[in-house]
Each structure stands twice: as C-alpha cells, then as structure tokens.
Amino acid sequence: MSGEKEYLKSYDKEMYEKPSVTVDLLVFTIVDDRLKIVLVKREEYPFKDMLALPGVFVNIDETLDGAAKRGIKEEAGITDIYFEQLYTWGDVNRDPRMRIISVSYLSLTPSEKIQLSIGQRTSSVELYDVEELLTSDAKLAFDHKKIIEYGRERIKNKTEYTQIAFEFLEEEFTLPQLQKVYEILLGKSLHKANFRRKVMPMVEETERMTMGDAHRPSKIYRVKENTIVV
Amino acid sequence: MSGEKEYLKSYDKEMYEKPSVTVDLLVFTIVDDRLKIVLVKREEYPFKDMLALPGVFVNIDETLDGAAKRGIKEEAGITDIYFEQLYTWGDVNRDPRMRIISVSYLSLTPSEKIQLSIGQRTSSVELYDVEELLTSDAKLAFDHKKIIEYGRERIKNKTEYTQIAFEFLEEEFTLPQLQKVYEILLGKSLHKANFRRKVMPMVEETERMTMGDAHRPSKIYRVKENTIVV
DNA sequence: ACAATAGTGTCTGTGAGACAGTATCGA
DNA sequence: TCGATACTGTCTCACAGACACTATTGT
Numbered sequence: 001m002s003g004e005k006e007y008l009k010s011y012d013k014e015m016y017e018k019p020s021v022t023v024d025l026l027v028f029t030i031v032d033d034r035l036k037i038v039l040v041k042r043e044e045y046p047f048k049d050m051l052a053l054p055g056v057f058v059n060i061d062e063t064l065d066g067a068a069k070r071g072i073k074e075e076a077g078i079t080d081i082y083f084e085q086l087y088t089w090g091d092v093n094r095d096p097r098m099r100i101i102s103v104s105y106l107s108l109t110p111s112e113k114i115q116l117s118i119g120q121r122t123s124s125v126e127l128y129d130v131e132e133l134l135t136s137d138a139k140l141a142f143d144h145k146k147i148i149e150y151g152r153e154r155i156k157n158k159t160e161y162t163q164i165a166f167e168f169l170e171e172e173f174t175l176p177q178l179q180k181v182y183e184i185l186l187g188k189s190l191h192k193a194n195f196r197r198k199v200m201p202m203v204e205e206t207e208r209m210t211m212g213d214a215h216r217p218s219k220i221y222r223v224k225e226n227t228i229v230v
Numbered sequence: 231m232s233g234e235k236e237y238l239k240s241y242d243k244e245m246y247e248k249p250s251v252t253v254d255l256l257v258f259t260i261v262d263d264r265l266k267i268v269l270v271k272r273e274e275y276p277f278k279d280m281l282a283l284p285g286v287f288v289n290i291d292e293t294l295d296g297a298a299k300r301g302i303k304e305e306a307g308i309t310d311i312y313f314e315q316l317y318t319w320g321d322v323n324r325d326p327r328m329r330i331i332s333v334s335y336l337s338l339t340p341s342e343k344i345q346l347s348i349g350q351r352t353s354s355v356e357l358y359d360v361e362e363l364l365t366s367d368a369k370l371a372f373d374h375k376k377i378i379e380y381g382r383e384r385i386k387n388k389t390e391y392t393q394i395a396f397e398f399l400e401e402e403f404t405l406p407q408l409q410k411v412y413e414i415l416l417g418k419s420l421h422k423a424n425f426r427r428k429v430m431p432m433v434e435e436t437e438r439m440t441m442g443d444a445h446r447p448s449k450i451y452r453v454k455e456n457t458i459v460v
Numbered sequence: 461a462c463a464a465t466a467g468t469g470t471c472t473g474t475g476a477g478a479c480a481g482t483a484t485c486g487a
Numbered sequence: 488t489c490g491a492t493a494c495t496g497t498c499t500c501a502c503a504g505a506c507a508c509t510a511t512t513g514t
Contacts, residue, residue: 017290018248018249018250018251018290019248019251019288019290020246020248021248021249021251021331057246058249058320058331059246060246060247060248060249060329061322061329062322063320063321063322064318064319064320064331065320085317085318087315088294088315088318088333089294090288090293090294090295090333091293092291092292092293099290099291101251101288101294101331101333103318103320103331161391174493175493175494176492176493191476191477191478191479192493192494192495193477193478193479193494193495193496193497194475194476194477194478196494196495197475197476198475198476210493211485212485212486213485213486213491213492214485214486214487214490214491214492215484215485215486215490215491215492215493216483216484216485216491216492216493216494217484217485217492217493218492218493218494219493219494404466405466405467406465406466406467421503421504421505421506422466422467423467423468423469423504423505423506424502424503424504424505426467426468427502427503428502428503440466441512442512442513443464443465443512443513444463444464444465444512444513444514445463445464445465445466445511445512445513446464446465446466446467446510446511446512447465447466447511447512448465448466448467449466449467461514462513462514463512463513463514464511464512464513465510465511465512466509466510466511466512467508467509467510467511468507468508468509468510469506469507469508469509470505470506470507470508471504471505471506471507472503472504472505472506473502473503473504473505474501474502474503474504475500475501475502475503476499476500476501476502477498477499477500477501478497478498478499478500479496479497479498479499480495480496480497480498481494481495481496481497482493482494482495482496483492483493483494483495484491484492484493484494485490485491485492485493486489486490486491487488487489487490
C-alpha cells in the first residue's frame with residue numbers, strides 16, 4: 001500500500017510556521033499562614049527585573065506533564081509533588097519576542113519540601129505572598145498575573161469540592177492546622193465544630209499529640225487510606 | 231540600552247525543534263434524547279477511514295480561541311456557540327507523523343444550529359451517539375476516544391454545578407424538555423417536583439404554551455436574564 | 461371517559477451553620 | 488488559679504428527595 005508511506009510527504013510540504021510551546025509553573029505553598037507562590041526575577045529582556053512564573057520550553061521528545069515535572073524539580077527542587085494542568089494560554093502577543101503558547105500547571109506543596117534554586121535566565125527564585133500580589137497593582141511579566149489569578153481561583157474552587165487542601169500539609173497534622181489551611185484557601189473563617197464534623201470521615205487519629213504549648217494539646221491525624229485527595 | 235534589542239538574537243540562536251499545535255473540537259448536541267458528538271471520517275493516513283475529532287492547525291497569528299471558533303464554523307457551520315477550553319494533550323506519540331500538541335475545546339449547541347460540512351481531509355462529518363461510542367470497543371483515531379471520555383465527564387460535572395444544560399436548548403423551552411436534557415447529561419432520571427423547584431429561580435415564563443399534543447400542554451419558558459449560564 | 465403528560469402540596473431526613481458548653485495543657 | 492487553645496453536644500433551619508395528589512389536553 002503506497003498510501004501508508006506517502007502521507008508523510010504531503011505533510012512535509014505544508015510548512016506551517018509553528019508557535020513555541022512552554023510550560024509555566026504555579027507552585028503554591030503556605031508559609032506563616034499565608035498563601036505563597038514561587039516566582040523568579042527575570043534577568044533578561046523582555047520584562048527584565050520583573051517577576052514571572054518559572055517555566056521551561058517543552059522538548060520535542062517530552063510530554064507536557066514531563067516538562068512540568070522537570071520544571072518543578074529545576075526551580076523548586078521538588079520531585080514528589082501534586083500537580084495538575086491548569087489552562088493553556090494562547091494569545092498572539094503574550095510574548096513580544098515570538099509566538100509562545102504556554103501550558104500552565106498548578107502545583108501544591110507543603111513549604112518544607114521546597115528548595116529554591118536559581119535558573120540560568122533568572123536572578124532569584126523566591127516565595128511571594130499571593131493575596132498581596134493580586135490586590136496590589138504590582139505588574140508581572142507577560143500575562144502571568146492573570147494566570148496567577150486563574151490558579152488562585154481554581155484552588156479556591158477545588159478546596160470546596162475536593163480534598164486538595166491536604167496537599168499543603170505534610171503527612172501528619174492536627175485538625176486546627178488543617179482548618180487553618182482551609183481558611184486561608186477559602187479566604188474566610190470556619191466554625192470549629194462544623195469543620196471537624198466535615199473532615200472527620202477523611203482523617204484517622206494517630207496515638208500521638210502535640211506537646212509543649214501552653215494550652216491543651218491536640219491530637220495528630222493523618223489522611224485516611226481511602227480518601228481520594230484530588 | 232543595547233540590551234533591549236539584543237535579546238532577540240540570543241533567542242534566535244537557540245533553535246528548538248518545535249511541536250505543532252492543533253485545536254481539536256468536541257461539539258456536543260442532543261438529538262432524539264441522546265447525547266451526540268460531531269466526528270469526521272479520516273480520508274488519509276494515519277488512521278485512514280477511522281473516526282476522529284474535527285480539528286485545525288493553529289495559525290501563527292491566531293489565538294487558540296480563535297482557532298477553535300474557526301474550526302467550529304468550518305466543520306459544524308456554527309458561528310454563535312458556547313465553547314470552553316477543555317484540556318491540552320501532549321503525549322509524545324499521539325500522532326505517528328510528528329509531535330502534535332492538541333488543545334481540545336468543548337462546545338455545546340442545540341442540534342438545530344448544526345450544519346455539517348465536509349472538510350478537505352475528511353470524507354464525511356456526522357453526529358455519533360456518545361454513550362454508544364464509549365461503551366462499545368470502537369476504536370477512534372489518535373487518542374480521541376480518551377479525549378471524548380474526558381469531555382463527557384466534564385459535561386456531567388458541570389451539569390451539577392453550573393447551568394450548561396441550557397446550552398443544549400434553544401431560547402424557548404418547556405420544563406419537561408429541560409428536565410430531559412438534565413437526565414441525559416447526568417445519566418439518571420430525576421424527580422419532577424424537585425427538579426422544577428430547583429430550576430424555577432433560573433427561568434421565567436412566557437405567555438405561550440405547547441399545543442397539539444394529546445395531553446395537558448406545558449408552559450414555555452426562557453432563561454431568566456440574571457442567570458449565569460456558564 | 462380515558463390515556464397521557466403537566467404541574468402542585470407536603471412530609472421527612474440529612475446536613476450545614478451557629479451557640480454554648482467542657483477539657484487539658486503551661487505558667 | 489488563669490489564660491489559651493482543643494474539643495464536644497445539641498438546636499435550628501434550609502433543602503434534597505420521595506410520595507401522593509390535581510389539572511388539562513386530544514381522541
């Protein structure tokens with residue numbers, strides 16, 4: 001069957017001008033009871049000295065998830081982390097240099113796992129307060145502020161109907177800690193008794209408790225086996 | 231500042247091998263009380279004669295949404311339609327010819343708006359029964375079956391917490407019609423009285439009613455102004 | 461009158477939210 | 488003992504689900 005090998009030719013002939021594809025990373029965490037995100041300071045034009053999401057080009061032999069994983073490892077030093085695809089941004093003039101389509105990835109982690117490193121084209125990698133970024137009129141590189149808003153919104157929504165909040169905590173935690181995470185993500189305070197009733201089916205006690213505080217200690221919990229955390 | 235113009239050079243030098251980017255379209259509708267999707271039969275290799283999602287390459291000066299809109303117009307003849315980005319598929323060997331990253335778009339429409347046309351590389355464009363496709367072991371081109379499953383799932387989920395079901399109906403409809411749409415999308419039957427209570431705040435009566443049926447006529451409604459349908 | 465579908469009134473159980481209380485630590 | 492935080496019991500109200508009923512057409 002000649003057709004089976006002929007098809008390659010017809011496609012080679014059509015020389016589409018191709019966009020570049022990158023993966024941009026939104027690595028969220030919680031520090032000092034505040035939602036934070038990993039941003040880099042750009043060392044090159046365009047948007048030199050401005051804050052931007054860390055990102056990597058997608059290699060030709062690399063999946064999107066693979067590129068995201070690689071980027072998270074390179075920029076935040078984390079190999080074992082929750083992440084999911086967020087949205088793909090394809091406006092024509094997002095980047096003044098050339099047409100770049102960016103697949104954004106949302107990832108959540110307890111702050112203890114983060115080990116910030118410094119990329120080639122960036123002068124620093126730091127955690128920034130998310131609400132502060134979004135409420136101030138701070139300008140970010142490219143369309144990255146809009147992307148962060150979108151990611152922030154996704155976190156809030158998924159907090160309501162999934163268990164992603166657990167991704168911000170390490171394996172063991174107390175219920176007051178868990179409640180605090182929910183309150184930060186939802187942006188409102190919750191009633192203790194009701195909150196505990198709600199999360200009880202998802203957690204299981206350990207035998208241990210917190211100690212050293214000048215008040216009643218709290219039980220330490222972990223996520224119950226059968227709880228789907230995403 | 232020389233830097234401002236220098237930056238272009240440094241990027242020109244790095245010759246990344248770029249993937250191609252396409253937009254794949256999931257156009258869903260309801261016909262004869264069944265969920266249907268627009269598929270094309272491929273006329274070329276690879277996957278010749280198999281069913282596939284309609285799709286278009288993203289032009290270098292075209293947004294992703296723009297490409298989706300163009301594709302929907304070309305394949306289904308619709309210009310005014312609800313659509314949203316679904317997911318971006320980036321496995322390395324999705325397409326045996328070359329690396330293609332596909333941004334999928336979900337769109338919903340009343341069947342009356344569809345006018346199927348025939349593309350260049352496809353022999354036919356038709357509506358196919360979604361549940362039948364997904365429950366049978368029918369094979370589709372590329373990873374398109376997985377994409378359809380993902381889209382089907384998204385519709386089910388969003389039916390529960392948004393008003394997308396309305397997108398399948400024309401401007402005026404009866405409550406029994408609306409209930410039928412919900413039942414099809416959710417895959418289960420609903421209780422009449424409860425359903426009506428639930429949707430009442432989102433609709434408003436017209437003065438007209440159905441006629442000609444050998445049973446009690448039903449009031450004709452439309453979507454209430456302040457109802458956010460997405 | 462009857463078949464067939466449209467539409468309504470009401471009961472019940474569940475669960476979210478709010479309140480008010482008790483428990484246990486360090487100092 | 489007291490300050491501070493952890494934890495619990497119970498009331499209420501809204502709402503989803505189920506049932507049983509009435510209403511209106513064409514034949």
